[in-house]
Amino acid sequence: MSTKSQVLTLLMKQAPTFISGEEMAQELSLSRTAIWKAINELKKEGHQISSSRNKGYRYDSSDILSAEGIKLALAPTTPDLSITILDSSESTMKDAKLAAINGEPDNTLIVADIQEAPKGRFGRPFFSKAGCGIYMSMLLRPNQRFEEMAQYTVIMAVAAARAMDELAHLTTEIKWVNDIYLNGKKIGGILSEAMSDVESGQISNVIIGMGINFSLKQNEFPEELQEKATSIFSDRTPTITRNELIAAIWNQFYRILAQLPAEDFLDEYRQKSFVLGKTVSFSQAGTDYDGTAIAINERGELIVQLSDGSEKVLSSGEISLQSIK
Numbered sequence: 518m519s520t521k522s523q524v525l526t527l528l529m530k531q532a533p534t535f536i537s538g539e540e541m542a543q544e545l546s547l548s549r550t551a552i553w554k555a556i557n558e559l560k561k562e563g564h565q566i567s568s569s570r571n572k573g574y575r576y577d578s579s580d581i582l583s584a585e586g587i588k589l590a591l592a593p594t595t596p597d598l599s600i601t602i603l604d605s606s607e608s609t610m611k612d613a614k615l616a617a618i619n620g621e622p623d624n625t626l627i628v629a630d631i632q633e634a635p636k637g638r639f640g641r642p643f644f645s646k647a648g649c650g651i652y653m654s655m656l657l658r659p660n661q662r663f664e665e666m667a668q669y670t671v672i673m674a675v676a677a678a679r680a681m682d683e684l685a686h687l688t689t690e691i692k693w694v695n696d697i698y699l700n701g702k703k704i705g706g707i708l709s710e711a712m713s714d715v716e717s718g719q720i721s722n723v724i725i726g727m728g729i730n731f732s733l734k735q736n737e738f739p740e741e742l743q744e745k746a747t748s749i750f751s752d753r754t755p756t757i758t759r760n761e762l763i764a765a766i767w768n769q770f771y772r773i774l775a776q777l778p779a780e781d782f783l784d785e786y787r788q789k790s791f792v793l794g795k796t797v798s799f800s801q802a803g804t805d806y807d808g809t810a811i812a813i814n815e816r817g818e819l820i821v822q823l824s825d826g827s828e829k830v831l832s833s834g835e836i837s838l839q840s841i842k
Contacts, residue, residue: 520547524555526585528566528576537573578758580648580732582630586760592768594775596624603629605647609654610708610726616656617712617722625656628763632728649733649748651759654726655767668783668817670695670709673725675782676769677705678789684757684765685749690791692841693810693819697729698791702747705729727766731759787813796842797821799831810841 518526523545527536541552556574560566565577584600591598599622606612606629616625631647645652657669677697678689681704690698697705705727712722730748732755738746749755749762773780787793792810799806799821806829808821819831 520545520551521555521558522585523547524552525559525564525576525583526589528559528574529585529589532576532578535567535569535572535575540573580755580758580760582628582759586758587626587628587764590761590764590768592764592772595764595768595771598767599625601625601627603627605629605631605633606652607633609652610710610724613654613656613724613726614710614712617724621656623656623658626653626767627656628653645728646733646737649737650731651727651729651763653763654724657723657725659720659723669723669725670707671786671817672773672782673707673709673727673766673770675785675789676773677707677727677729677766679769679785680762680765681705681749684762686756687749689789691786691789693790693792693813694817699747699749702745703730704747704749729762731755731762783813783815783817786817792819792841799829801829801831 524541524547527541527545538549538552541547542549545552556566556568563579563581564583565579567575567577569575582602584602587600588598601612603609603612606627609627609629609632612627612629613625616627629652631650632645632652671694674691674695674697678691681687681689681697681699687699689704692698692703695707695709696703697707708726710724711720712724713720730746730751732750733748735743735747735751773782790813793813795810796807797810797819806821806823808823808829810819811822811828812820814820814830821829821831823829
């Protein structure tokens with residue numbers, strides 16, 4: 518751990534009280550000069566640190582993304598994450614894929630302050646602004662066969678919805694299969710991809726990406742998105758930090774994984790779905806269909822009953838709902 522990282526972690530642990538430079542130097546076995554340099558570097562990065570001649574230093578709450586801030590909010594039962602924070606990224610999914618190729622370990626998390634070319638399912642672009650969102654991808658190495666793989670997209674949707682509801686006091690909903698909604702507008706989307714070993718038939722890597730509109734004000738969205746999208750704190754000052762929400766989402770995600778198969782996340786997913794019981798439109802094999810969404814099966818697939826009584830099973834990797842009424 519770098520000197521700067523050690524200092525930041527100690528300041529965050531001590532917050533909101535002051536800690537003297539001498540105490541920090543003793544605890545970290547560093548010189549006072551090294552402490553002073555690290556604090557100045559942190560201030561340049563945007564961290565809010567108060568200084569007092571008599572009291573020392575105090576970390577003031579700020580929404581700067583940091584591996585230290587995320588790790589401090591992780592639950593004891595959550596695995597030790599390898600976290601990389603980027604000022605910007607073309608795509609954290611691409612970054613995670615590169616990490617997989619380079620042999621990075623299981624539970625590698627990449628977080629960016631802004632994505633320059635963010636994409637969702639089927640390559641659809643979405644809006645991104647520095648300091649106002651969460652753009653992250655996790656590399657997992659499950660070594661499972663395809664038929665044994667957990668429904669990671671569904672688990673992630675439940676984990677994200679739980680964390681948002683608990684920390685920001687919201688009532689979110691889930692649009693099958695991968696979008697989080699608030700008051701009828703999208704606040705987040707999830708994308709998962711699997712990489713397989715052809716010889717063993719096992720999944721060698723799973724990458725789960727998520728984009729969340731955190732504190733973007735409603736009038737800051739492009740005009741064409743203002744009726745379709747919103748953010749967690751679109752009309753109020755954030756009551757939590759992005760670091761805290763990121764940690765809470767992964768705490769919930771790993772909690773669900775640890776409790777499988779007893780954890781019935783699908784029931785929670787179904788309860789939060791605003792698609793079930795609605796008339797949906799979709800296209801399959803070049804043909805357009807309308808029907809009623811009647812169920813979500815154990816594989817996370819959507820069951821739609823057509824007007825003639827027949828049923829269509831929609832797989833998340835193949836189908837996108839065109840409308841919901």
